[in-house]
Amino acid sequence: xxxxxLTKDTTxxxxxxxxxxxxxxxxxxxxxxxxxxxxxxxxxxKDGVRKYxxxxxxxGDLSFQFLYDNSGPTSxxxxxxxxxxxxxxxxxxxxxxxxxAHEFSAMVNVKMDSSAVNAALQFTASFFLQSDIxxxxxx
Numbered sequence: 001x002x003x004x005x006l007t008k009d010t011t012x013x014x015x016x017x018x019x020x021x022x023x024x025x026x027x028x029x030x031x032x033x034x035x036x037x038x039x040x041x042x043x044x045x046k047d048g049v050r051k052y053x054x055x056x057x058x059x060g061d062l063s064f065q066f067l068y069d070n071s072g073p074t075s076x077x078x079x080x081x082x083x084x085x086x087x088x089x090x091x092x093x094x095x096x097x098x099x100x101a102h103e104f105s106a107m108v109n110v111k112m113d114s115s116a117v118n119a120a121l122q123f124t125a126s127f128f129l130q131s132d133i134x135x136x137x138x139x
Contacts, residue, residue, distance in 0.1 A: 014083075039053075068120070103136070
């Protein structure tokens, strides 16, 4: 009987024009993926309780946290900052150790996290979704 899946080896990758996914290194935290639909009130004057139907799903923004690396052109900070500077949507994929994948297209905004004494530098990349999230089950 399965007892859960450890988050170790969860990855975030991107595609920049080709068919190959490139992993963005030093990922520390993945946000919730998915969303709840807005509630559309369809209550009539004859109803004794409110009634709703599902509306448009709000997936919100996705904030990923990374250990900071700006050591070269393929470092995580430079890659994501480059996407921000381009201002165009990029295909991304979150993949869990069991093979489950979530694919989406998003624009990126990067900001440095706060710094403290005796702490590692980190940054947050906020993804503004430009598509639905497609889930692929493991095979």
